[in-house]
Amino acid sequence: MRRDRILLAHGGGGTLTRELIEKLFLPNLDNPLLKPLDDSAVLVMGGNSYAFTTDSYVVKPYLFPGGDIGRLAVCGTVNDLVVMGAQPLWLSLGFILEEGLLLADLQTIVESIRTTATEAGVQVVTGDTKVVERGKCEGLYINTAGIGRVMTPHPLGAARVKPGDAVIINGPIGEHGVAVMSRREGIAFQTNIVSDCAPLWPLVQPIVNTKADIHAMRDPTRGGVAAAVCDIARAANVGIRLREDALPISREVRGACDLLGLDPLTIANEGKVMVFCRATDAERVLAAMKAHLLGTESRIIGEVSETPPGMALLRTTIGGERIIDMPTGEDVPRIC
């Protein structure tokens, strides 16, 4: 322990990130609000419930096909509120800028933050700026925190997922991760894929309005769909089975993943939501999702069962079954 150091993989959202949380952060900081480790904490004030979350953005490069670090910094944080069933209301915005950053780039990013915030229905209400010496960060890093008001009749959370639930997703997976990688120094390749980065409240509000029995939602960002189902299977102590032939994956994403030796299930998304709801409500939720532009390709990709507890499985196209494992975290650093 004494000589161990932080590795890049500790930031990958996989096994090593979880170890850091369980062995270092929780023992020191544990409290009932932190403990569920959901995407946001849920705070009760004056009879209302509010979701509160924070996230930092270090994506490289900071401009990528389909978005930029500013759009990401709004979407990532509001989506962590949204998956708790909360309508995003307010954001904080902290910049760490590198000496020498082009003002024109900063301008582009701030304008992108403005338009994305409008799209998401949030206001930036407080902020901070720091500048570090050239070479101490790559262009800029952003931290945002967000507050939203919980709109579901009961709180959502990974631990509430039950056997019999259906698993729904709003469209093709892996696009954000592949889009960013396609512009990464050293692996740049030609592709038409753009990041799916989008604020999800406009899609999720109609889902909440269906009054369907929703147990949890997840935005499968770092670690992709694989990390999301592993997390939920473990938190709810249930088995989750996805069907490979039902997973929406574009040919381009599949091709890029084959080329780079990656599993599309582990690639990051920034505009996807996975909904875990009672199976009998699934069609109603699906209809609401398909009616929205961000959900036209929504489909049921799997279901929840009692066994095997704590594990996620994939029914493969050829009829076999394999484990979906928590990504270790080193695959593709810095995609968000």
Added chain:
Amino acid sequence: MKTLVESIAGLSQQLGRDVKFMEVCGTHTMAAFRSGLRQLLPGSVRLVSGPGCPVCVTDPGYIDAAIDLCGRSDVMIATFGDLVRVPGTESTLERERAAGASVRIVYSPSDALVLARECPSKNVVFLGVGFETTAPTVAWAIWRAARDEVRNFSVLCAHKTMPQAMDALLRENAVKIDGFLCPGHVSVITGAHIYRFICEHYHIPCVVSGFEAWDMMKSVAMLLQQLADGRAEVENEYSRSVNDFGNLAAQQLMDEVFEPCDCVWRGLGPIPGSGLAIRDKYAQFDAAKALGVTFREAHINPLCRCGAVLRGVATPLDCRLFGRPCSPAHPVGPCMVSSEGVCAAYFKYERVAA
């Protein structure tokens, strides 16, 4: 696919005995696990993995040498990603990078050459690990560096060739193999003829296989058919990419830059003529010579059974370290690190619910 499954079941019944087929390519291993193909085979047909994962068969002494090198302030290591997490005696390249060493992940040797041009103050050392599949790209980078006089580029060379390892396995005879699924990617370069000695000397059937699940199923059916007919031939299931003689330009380039040498394989030990060394003509691009690298004997955890796993003698489940403490997050041996490693495949896709 359903008819393939049925025909395999039929052939296996007709044969009336248990058979063991070895795949000697990490990509086959991973494809078999990821597609769930192993569960579709009848109990009488077993797939065992051979020494086909390039990172896994790399001698730990090589990892230690790379770690020693990255400690030098004038050196930048460029490597494929799999290698950075492989444990050497005391550390990994990943840990050394966190402690300040210059270690870059690249996706091809030509990217390493680009790094060398961009960083003239560093000696950029590419870690040359892999079989006939990757060796030509490394040969190209060395040839190009020589042509363009890029003096700060070199390769720490541990390239290996597959047929000699298959021969060594068969001579050792510790595991009885009824047929080989031969590696498609390697064969694209070498041609399918390189496996002929296996049929002639050992009377064991070989099928060069592609990497889709149905490729592999079809290859299994072809192997069973050969056994049923009493034949032992090299057949080519992957004819859309592989011919008998391979890619002659790539072979020529390899021959220009490399010469055969004796080489130590993890698990198999030293195998005569199974390695590729950089020819004297290109000695200035041989990191071992140019930078004076010394290879020491590495100390590996005596309980780690990667060596036996690589020979097909043991499965990962036979290893006491499997799962705890050895896991992809905290690997003890290379087979748990590499995305093509057998232990990683077992752990990721088939471990029994704990």
